[in-house]
Amino acid sequence: MNIKEKIKSVCDLLFYKAKEENIDLHYELDETVPKLIIADSLNINLFLMALLTNAFNFTEQG
Numbered sequence: 001m002n003i004k005e006k007i008k009s010v011c012d013l014l015f016y017k018a019k020e021e022n023i024d025l026h027y028e029l030d031e032t033v034p035k036l037i038i039a040d041s042l043n044i045n046l047f048l049m050a051l052l053t054n055a056f057n058f059t060e061q062g
Helices: 003-020 041-058
Strands: none
């Protein structure tokens, strides 16, 4: 799975939620992060969604 594309797609999905809550959503990936990894794409997606949603819900700045 392409982890960089997965992170981008999750951030794209949550961009409008962040905007509604006046939170600037952006991400940076170190260039050493591999493009492809062997992982369960669905679980990675669920993990990233939960992580970002919790950040929106439990902090003022995200």
